[in-house]
Amino acid sequence: MADEETNEETPVEATEPEAPEAEATDADAPAEEAPAPLTAKEKRAQAKHLAASKRPPRTPEERHAERQAERARKARLRRARRLKEREARKAEPKTPPPAPVEHVHGRKKVRQGVVVSDKADKTITVRVDIARRHRRYEKIVRTSTTLHAHDEANEAHEGDTVRVEESRPLSRTKRWKLVEVLERAK
Numbered sequence: 233m234a235d236e237e238t239n240e241e242t243p244v245e246a247t248e249p250e251a252p253e254a255e256a257t258d259a260d261a262p263a264e265e266a267p268a269p270l271t272a273k274e275k276r277a278q279a280k281h282l283a284a285s286k287r288p289p290r291t292p293e294e295r296h297a298e299r300q301a302e303r304a305r306k307a308r309l310r311r312a313r314r315l316k317e318r319e320a321r322k323a324e325p326k327t328p329p330p331a332p333v334e335h336v337h338g339r340k341k342v343r344q345g346v347v348v349s350d351k352a353d354k355t356i357t358v359r360v361d362i363a364r365r366h367r368r369y370e371k372i373v374r375t376s377t378t379l380h381a382h383d384e385a386n387e388a389h390e391g392d393t394v395r396v397e398e399s400r401p402l403s404r405t406k407r408w409k410l411v412e413v414l415e416r417a418k
Contacts, residue, residue, distance in 0.1 A: 342395060342397050343397075346394075347389065347393075347417075355406060359378050361374065379396060391417025394411075397409055
């Protein structure tokens, strides 16, 4: 019973001093923390919420009809924009796109390289070295590829600089033929 009496007395005593403190903190809080002004985005959201709370609730059919109307409006705007773009393209003078330097339509590709191997009969392996500037990083990137070319007279030998031209498939790997030997190996 002694414990019960102390428990009952403690809240009574504790509530009296807390009440003035609570009033003091409530009075201090507004002075310390002034509400920050709303940003434009927050103002728009608040206005949207206010407008939504004032209108009566819509049925799913009404919401669907509004979405359909919005989609139709956007489709009309898209059609109008695309029509303007099409008219602008028609008004521009037609110029053919520039052909890449390596290959012009209707002409056979020609490559220059060094003969790596001439061991096979009527076939040479040519290494073509390519140095290009990287599109984004603009660093010179060097690559090489090997081609098998048809050499009818077996005139090219290892180390020769040759010019080869693309041709019809002559075997599983041969798609090129020797045009001329530019420089003999020493």
